[in-house]
Amino acid sequence: MTSPAADKHDWATIPNAITVLRFLLVVPICYYLLTDSAPVATAFLLLAFGLSDWIDGFIARKFNQVSHVGVLLDPIADRLGIVAIAVCLVFGGLVPLWIGLAIFVTDLFLLCTYFALRLSAPPESSKLGKIRTAIMMLGLAAVAFGRIEELFWLFTPGLYILGIGAILHLFVGARYLRLMAHTAKILRQPAG
Template identity: 45%
Template sequence: MNRMSSAHPRPDWATLPNLITLLRLGLVVPIVILVLHHAQPVLTVVLLAVFGASDWIDGYLARALNQVSATGAVLDPVADRVGVATIALALAVAGHLSLGVVLTIAAVDAALAVTYLVTRPARAPKVSRVGKVRTAALMAGLALIGVSLVPALHPVGAAGRVLCVVGAFLHAVAGFGYVRALLRDNRADPPDM
């Protein structure tokens, strides 16, 4: 056993998957700037693709490298929600996505955040299959809308918008499930007052 590793164990947050999650979160600002300024559509597409792929990569690496962490379990969905909502808002402001999609995402996230703060669960609800499909639909939809920013590929934006509407609907379904799970768990194990 390495003496250094036993004397200084790696903190829960110091993992490669968590670094990738933080990098994904860091991509949000340049993507938003590019979308709002209608600049560099090819670079925008590349960054959106990296944003979406990194969500799969960090989860895969966490499992493959046995680096699943409590920090990652919170950080990954937060990065997803913040990233997707912010990029969707930028696309809506730029006229590429319905504001209804953004408002649906925001309303569900707000309801979930309030429920989470009120119930103060010991752990976050397990990600549901609907939640995974929702995230894939939203990320694919945002990427296709991004691809449509390249003038020659403009028609694929319609498919992206449809995927985002489906993703927003699934977001509401998944969010309801998470709120229900938080409330159920809270009744089973009420927080100390």
């Protein structure tokens, strides 16, 4: 059993610090996308954003630093970060509106459902959800690197990859909605 002091500092872990850093990276990424400036810096910041998602999960599992705060914070940072970046890509005229809408509307609906059902934790990430996130991160990175003049050829494949990720996002979102509804139904059943 953990002590109350240990529970009090459950949030103070390296993976949680990386998650917060990942979320903070969204600010300069969005600024550069909206102002159509610093394509090299944007690309490398986006790469760091994507890699940090894998790194914080690896450290949390490898060094037993999984925390309740991290379980809540990590998917929120991922989703809010990807939504913000996708919206900025749309406003910057770099990706089609449907991609931004697919990502934004799905995540908004999931977030509202999560809070409406008053769940204690988001649904656990599925294998398809992890694949979807990897595809979206790859697409975002390819689009960002495609803004660099010498790497322009990455831009169009990046759009297609991001489009595939957005379509997968709709399917994964529908699955997470069903999981949340099922969890809420179980929690509301009377005991005994």
